[in-house]
Amino acid sequence: MEYNQAVTQGRPVLAGGGIWRSYGMTIKEVSEKFGITQDTLRYYEKAGILPRIARTPGGARDYQAEDLDWVEHMVCLRRAGMPVESLVEYLRLSQMGDGTFPQRLRLLQEQRENLIGQQEQLLSALKRLDYKISRYRAAVETGRLSWDDTEGN
Numbered sequence: 660m661e662y663n664q665a666v667t668q669g670r671p672v673l674a675g676g677g678i679w680r681s682y683g684m685t686i687k688e689v690s691e692k693f694g695i696t697q698d699t700l701r702y703y704e705k706a707g708i709l710p711r712i713a714r715t716p717g718g719a720r721d722y723q724a725e726d727l728d729w730v731e732h733m734v735c736l737r738r739a740g741m742p743v744e745s746l747v748e749y750l751r752l753s754q755m756g757d758g759t760f761p762q763r764l765r766l767l768q769e770q771r772e773n774l775i776g777q778q779e780q781l782l783s784a785l786k787r788l789d790y791k792i793s794r795y796r797a798a799v800e801t802g803r804l805s806w807d808d809t810e811g812n
Contacts, residue, residue, distance in 0.1 A: 683721050684722040684727065685719060685720065689720075689722045689730060693734050695734060706743055706746075707747045708737075708743065709726070709733060709750070710729060710754070712726055736770065740770065740777065741766075745766055745770070749766050794806060
């Protein structure tokens, strides 16, 4: 028998013909590594957010190092709020090669601008919430709720 050391985080298994073959990570291992559900990974593949994942002879998904890079990247972009349609476009452009750098850059810049807008909205909401908390803290101390900052000073 030939032993082939695992290149990724996988483990060697006996393949047909008595040959040892290295496999990558299972869908369970990948879901745990990235903190997403197995259903999410299946959806990402079906929706075209991930490239097609290789299968073991038994039909189980077999995530290799390159697949893990894609999962990490797409999970990051999805958590950044990038819409599924944009992720599909990003993958499509990536598969077309280096000539699509400008288009991919545009997609990333657009999402960054969206995040900055969301950040500004969150900061505004946080400021308003802090104000209300300060007024209720004062009300707990005085027994009276007032929305006038100068009152009692």
